[in-house]
Amino acid sequence: MRIPAVVSVFLIAASVSAFSQAPTKQQQIESHSRQAQEFLRTNQPDLAVREFNSILELDPNNVDARGNLGVTLFFKGDYAKAAPHLRAAVKQRPNLWKIEALLGMSERRIGQTAAAQADLEKSFPQLQEEKLRIQAGMELIEIYYGAGNLDKAASIAGVLRQLAPTNTDVLYTAYRIYSDLVGESTLTMAMLAPKSARMHQVMAQEMARQGNTEGAIAHYREAVKLDPQLPGLRFELAEALNLSSSAADQEQVEKEYQAALSDNPFDEKAECRLGDIALRASELESALAHYTRALELQPNDAEACLGIGKTLTQMHRPAEAEPYLKRSAQLEPFNAATHYRLSLVYRAAGRTADAQKELAEFQRLKDMKERLKQVYEEMRLQPVKQERPETDIAK
Known part of the structure; x- marks a missing residue:
């Protein structure tokens, strides 16, 4: 399997000084380190693994070799072997956020979900590289999503959308989570308050989304009967009426926008819509005022x-x-x-x-x-x- 170039981001080069009088063991470590880097450069990860293991035989506490070995094994797809080395490196040096993120990903792949969640939650906010942060965030979302924790999944999705607003994988993941949240909230409301004004408002919004303007208007009107002071309701009714092809509905549009503004004097959208109506009627001063x-x-x-x-x-x-x-x-x-x-x-x-x-x-x-x-x-x-x-x- 070809090791991607991104491996180089995680590799921690051991310091080499050609002029130092290092002990024999140190010279061997430096030699193995140089050879490992060369094997990785020429896409020979199995040989690089052998060199990192040789370093650890000489110095079991060498955090550079331990981390590099874990990273190489991760990108080879050997997550079960990678995890202990990555974990040991993080234990020795707790601020290795990239290593800890890879540890979380490895743990998830070998079924250690609780540990994966803890490591990804800890490392995700600290990651600076966009590609790795997206990958870690997506892994964390899958853990939350699998556990039914949609609110936490949505929170991470929001961060990723800001980081990568044109990434189609991120956008689809956000769509899936938000859709499930809508479905969950709708089901809960239908069970708790099936005849409430809010339930009629939800049904109206869904019908409007499906292009059923007439049905949406009917549910908005039913909601108004039940709770005419419900915040935002009159504006939504006005929006639906504004899309209707019925002359009778169109006659009600301005009145409903005015009602929305009466309910909430700070509703700038209602002001804009009243401006639109005035502009279409060539009442320019009134439009400008709105x-x-x-x-x-x-x-x-x-x-x-x-x-x-x-x-x-x-x-x-x-x-x-x-x-x-x-x-x-x-x-x-x-x-x-x-x-x-x-x-x-x-x-x-x-x-x-x-x-x-x-x-x-x-x-x-x-x-x-x-x-x-x-x-x-x-x-x-x-x-x-x-x-x-x-x-x-x-x-």
Whole structure:
């Protein structure tokens, strides 16, 4: 089996001085160490193992040779033999975090789950190398997941998502854990409070996710009847109504957003939605007031920045709109509408190259969102977060 290059990260080179007058035993140790390194370099791990063992026959307390032997055996796949050597190295030098992580992985593979969990929990926060930290985190997640400890598994998944946000293995693992948490929480709620407002809210959210807007609205309305003061409920009902094709439902949208804002005066999302409604009705001053209030409530709200930019553009104030649109693009770079609006601002300012760049980005994101839409349609699901429609995109 070929030993990966990553082995070199763990190997602890013994110091060699060509000019020192070392004892005969020390000279032998240095010779075996050089030979082991050469065997590893030429991908001869079995011969390297022999050299490390020779060092340990000469000096059983040589932590460098002990750790190197354990690492080599680990990458050979001989976890049962690797574990004692890795454990001995960690016992002699407790801050060998990479060695302890490999020890935990070895222990897991030979069925010593409790010891593996302890060693991985201790070493994982200390690891600096991204590849090893991801591997250790994934191993720890599997231990937690196997024990049904989804909360701890989710905690590690969150760390790995920040560390490697584009790693598909990490993303899938997080998806699996979060899905199980949803299922577990739903089942518990269904058993404890099957007719509660919260249960209706959960059912509404699930129906909305499946694209059943009518069913979602029905459950949201039932939840409102049971507990009209439930935090966030009126906003979610308004969101569902906003997606409905029914004229009767559309007539209720503004009232529900206003109710959401009445229940929670600090709901910047409700302010944004009221701004959207005012903007579509060409009530520009009202729209600007809503978006501005939303941005005051949450200075990092990309939708509020976009709303202000759109409104100022329609008020023929493109220079004032530009910083808000640029801020929106920074906060949410994958919103196609923001780049389209920036292209309009740059075109009005005579900045042709910048306008073309933003228009190209708009088209790229638009195409990407279309592909994502097809994926969701194949899964018969609605995106968790849907961009507000640009009804005036051609203006």
